[in-house]
Amino acid sequence: MQRPIVxxxxxxxxxxxxxxxxxxxxxxxxxxxxxxxxxxxxxxAAAGDRFFHARHKDWSCASCxxxxxxxxxxxxxxxxxxxxxxxxxxxxxxxxxxxxxxxxKRNCNDVVGRECTASEKADVLAYLISLH
Amino acid sequence: xxxxxxxxxxxxxxxxxxxxxxxxxxxxxVLGASPxxxxxxRAECGSCHVAFPANxxxxxxxxxxxxxLDRHYGVDASLDARDLAAVAAYLQAxxxxxxxxxxxxxxxxxxxxxxxxxxxEVPQSTWQRPGVKGAANCAACHPGAxxxxxxxxxxxxxx
Numbered sequence: 027m028q029r030p031i032v033x034x035x036x037x038x039x040x041x042x043x044x045x046x047x048x049x050x051x052x053x054x055x056x057x058x059x060x061x062x063x064x065x066x067x068x069x070x071a072a073a074g075d076r077f078f079h080a081r082h083k084d085w086s087c088a089s090c091x092x093x094x095x096x097x098x099x100x101x102x103x104x105x106x107x108x109x110x111x112x113x114x115x116x117x118x119x120x121x122x123x124x125x126x127x128x129x130x131k132r133n134c135n136d137v138v139g140r141e142c143t144a145s146e147k148a149d150v151l152a153y154l155i156s157l158h
Numbered sequence: 159x160x161x162x163x164x165x166x167x168x169x170x171x172x173x174x175x176x177x178x179x180x181x182x183x184x185x186x187x188v189l190g191a192s193p194x195x196x197x198x199x200r201a202e203c204g205s206c207h208v209a210f211p212a213n214x215x216x217x218x219x220x221x222x223x224x225x226x227l228d229r230h231y232g233v234d235a236s237l238d239a240r241d242l243a244a245v246a247a248y249l250q251a252x253x254x255x256x257x258x259x260x261x262x263x264x265x266x267x268x269x270x271x272x273x274x275x276x277x278x279e280v281p282q283s284t285w286q287r288p289g290v291k292g293a294a295n296c297a298a299c300h301p302g303a304x305x306x307x308x309x310x311x312x313x314x315x316x317x
Contacts (some may be wrong), residue, residue, distance in 0.1 A: 103231070103233060104207040104295060105205055106206055106208075128236075128238070131234070131236065132233070135228070135234040136234050
């Protein structure tokens, strides 16, 4: 009776500690179809590149993360430094699904004016992972 | 008798004073915040700016701020329910419910009387220096701000 509970707790603890990789997150986002039952679009780094650098309303992703996601960014309002976003420059990035979701939600609302779709997140991740 | 007067003074002054000091020292624990609440506060309230000290605003002001984290002075700073509860416990505020409002109606540390009194001698031009950028950037002049140190001796104003 106790073994499944221990297993569940282990999985929960592992996910809380950020046991995922950026590729895991890419696969999670990349497998979510836009319409229920349809095939999920294949994420592309080129689409993510365009999305990342495009000015959507007042801001783009680059407003805080700079034009080079491997570089240290700076918060557009407060000026506080932001650690690099590309996993090649900062291996801790995108290793915790809940954390990634929290920041996608906030930053997409700020930059795009709505939450991003799974496909948009997958494209951006494909772009960030492609940087070395 | 001097002895009994001393005992009386101990009972009426020293003991309550000591209790007050102890209560202040353990305030967080006494009022229901745990060390992990403090960690959550430091991480969540310190990711875009220095985690501003709990005593910079009144609990009621923090309640207003926490009720509108999705419209947090121009950006979305929303938290999930668990982290929100932890931050609220640390700030001794209420975690909800969400309220309508805008940044204009939210309390600001920089417009509070104590802040204006403490910073009265800082000229406008200093706030605008590139190394300062604005009054929200505590750490520009208070190097110990991240660890809650704001004493006068440690102030370093960037040129």
